[in-house]
Amino acid sequence: MGRWSMLVVAVWLLVWAPAPGEGWDPASVFVEEPLLPSALREEVRSMFYHGYDSYENYASFARDELMPLSCRGHSKMGGISTTLVDSLDMLAVLGDARRFTDGVDWLLANLSFDRDVNVSVFETNIRILGGLLAAHLVASNHSRALYRGKEPYSGGLLDLAVDLADRLMLAFDTPTGLPFGTVNLRSGVPPGESRIVCAACAATFSLEFGLLSILTGNAVYERTAKRSAEMLWSKRSRNGLLSTHLDVDQGKWTVQTTCGLGGDTDSAYEYFWKAGNAFDDEVYRDMFRKSHEAVEASLRLEGHDFLHYVDSDFVTGVKILNVRSLSAFWPGILAQMGDLDSANRTIHSFADIVRLYGYLPESVCVTRLPHGPKAVSILGREPFTQGSLIDGYPLRPELVESIYHLFVKTRDESLLRLALQAQQALRKTRVPCGFCSVHGVLQHQHILLDQMDSFVLSETFKYLYLLWDLAAGPECWVNKEKVVFTTEAHIFPEVALKRPLSRQLEEIKEL
Ligand code: DMJ
Numbered sequence: 001m002g003r004w005s006m007l008v009v010a011v012w013l014l015v016w017a018p019a020p021g022e023g024w025d026p027a028s029v030f031v032e033e034p035l036l037p038s039a040l041r042e043e044v045r046s047m048f049y050h051g052y053d054s055y056e057n058y059a060s061f062a063r064d065e066l067m068p069l070s071c072r073g074h075s076k077m078g079g080i081s082t083t084l085v086d087s088l089d090m091l092a093v094l095g096d097a098r099r100f101t102d103g104v105d106w107l108l109a110n111l112s113f114d115r116d117v118n119v120s121v122f123e124t125n126i127r128i129l130g131g132l133l134a135a136h137l138v139a140s141n142h143s144r145a146l147y148r149g150k151e152p153y154s155g156g157l158l159d160l161a162v163d164l165a166d167r168l169m170l171a172f173d174t175p176t177g178l179p180f181g182t183v184n185l186r187s188g189v190p191p192g193e194s195r196i197v198c199a200a201c202a203a204t205f206s207l208e209f210g211l212l213s214i215l216t217g218n219a220v221y222e223r224t225a226k227r228s229a230e231m232l233w234s235k236r237s238r239n240g241l242l243s244t245h246l247d248v249d250q251g252k253w254t255v256q257t258t259c260g261l262g263g264d265t266d267s268a269y270e271y272f273w274k275a276g277n278a279f280d281d282e283v284y285r286d287m288f289r290k291s292h293e294a295v296e297a298s299l300r301l302e303g304h305d306f307l308h309y310v311d312s313d314f315v316t317g318v319k320i321l322n323v324r325s326l327s328a329f330w331p332g333i334l335a336q337m338g339d340l341d342s343a344n345r346t347i348h349s350f351a352d353i354v355r356l357y358g359y360l361p362e363s364v365c366v367t368r369l370p371h372g373p374k375a376v377s378i379l380g381r382e383p384f385t386q387g388s389l390i391d392g393y394p395l396r397p398e399l400v401e402s403i404y405h406l407f408v409k410t411r412d413e414s415l416l417r418l419a420l421q422a423q424q425a426l427r428k429t430r431v432p433c434g435f436c437s438v439h440g441v442l443q444h445q446h447i448l449l450d451q452m453d454s455f456v457l458s459e460t461f462k463y464l465y466l467l468w469d470l471a472a473g474p475e476c477w478v479n480k481e482k483v484v485f486t487t488e489a490h491i492f493p494e495v496a497l498k499r500p501l502s503r504q505l506e507e508i509k510e511l
Contacts, residue, residue: 041468068434240294260311262324332402
């Protein structure tokens with residue numbers, strides 16, 4: 001073989017050759033296996049530890065995320081220990097006092113937000129602020145006895161949370177109250193920062209900022225979150241839906257093409273629902289009620305054997321035939337609302353896609369699915385736009401999250417079979433240093449990538465674990481108490497959220 005041919009083969013091996021476990025046929029993996037909830041729960045526990053211990057050993061707590069193929073870490077999220085903070089309440093779910101205490105002690109000794117780094121306001125809120133607050137509530141709960149440090153816990157995580165929130169708050173200093181997308185943790189909004197923000201990035205603060213207001217007695221956080229959410233809501237389309245991006249100066253939509261429940265809008269709707277309930281807040285409740293009506297009227301696409309929530313055009317309302325992976329949170333909300341039939345049908349339609357491709361691709365056009373022709377004929381002569389194809393599956397939690405919420409309501413065993421299918425697919429992503437995201441899903445290539453997002457540990461494994469725990473006969477405290485899951489699956493006990501809101505505290509102070 002000549003030198004050039006050898007080079008080509010070497011490059012092919014490095015770049016394209018499938019790693020072990022890649023390119024599998026779904027039929028060979030989704031095989032019948034006994035539904036044994038306690039064994040499957042233990043399997044999830046060991047999967048979580050494989051990811052968490054690999055992060056600690058190969059990335060180190062100082063890094064944000066693990067790179068499971070190269071067995072090292074990255075700090076692309078500011079170098080603020082994202083995976084550690086994101087994982088703490090999962091350690092509490094597992095009852096792992098040793099790792100929980102070690103993690104908290106490590107953060108109290110090492111984590112500082114006084115860093116010259118630019119971070120995403122949205123991601124830092126949901127992963128870090130949410131993670132710190134959830135862990136603070138666990139550590140403060142003496143009866144749970146999960147924090148076993150040398151000294152009693154004295155609120156250090158809450159101090160970190162306040163320090164971080166005050167840095168994020170600088171992003172909201174805009175004419176509309178809509179936040180910039182990025183802040184520098186040390187110096188505020190960076191010069192030249194884009195003045196465009198995504199809808200979800202403007203309205204996914206109510207739970208974290210609301211709880212912070214309750215814990216500190218300082219109303220400013222909760223008010224800031226609400227002002228931004230109300231501003232966003234006031235910009236909804238004629239059909240009552242949000243689009244994806246708007247400017248922070250006037251709140252004008254910049255990309256007026258798409259409305260849907262996928263990325264860039266998803267958690268805005270989720271937080272209308274969750275904040276309305278968590279805080280008994282009529283303003284958020286009304287936003288959700290109207291959002292729900294609009295979603296049902298404009299995004300629902302169904303036949304007798306499928307139900308999808310697709311996208312629509314902001315101006316014309318014409319349907320765009322995307323089924324987006326991130327929108328899989330929606331049936332979980334429907335389940336919590338009590339629309340069990342729609343929740344069940346949507347979840348089963350997502351599961352059909354998983355059976356076809358092995359994983360849920362980021363976006364697939366309805367016409368690609370077995371029931372695609374039927375879906376299109378249901379639309380009849382109504383104009384519609386073809387959807388997009390976005391490949392890849394970064395081990396997202398949304399489908400198992402919804403399965404969990406529906407199982408809470410129905411205890412329907414068919415849901416457990418779908419969860420088992422998700423777990424069977426996750427087994428294929430395991431490598432010696434963790435779990436890998438997947439690319440090439442739509443082509444059944446299943447190429448493993450050097451990426452393990454922190455939400456794999458904080459959400460995907462948490463919902464799976466809690467599901468099997470519920471099915472086995474609940475042992476975990478989360479399944480025995482009333483809790484609210486943030487969009488990053490951080491656990492906020494309802495009793496903490498039902499304390500008087502800061503607004504009321506302010507009123508009390510004024511008496
Ligand atoms: C998580 O970080 C959060 O759930 C967020 O709201 C959007 N999706 C990712 C996981 O898919």
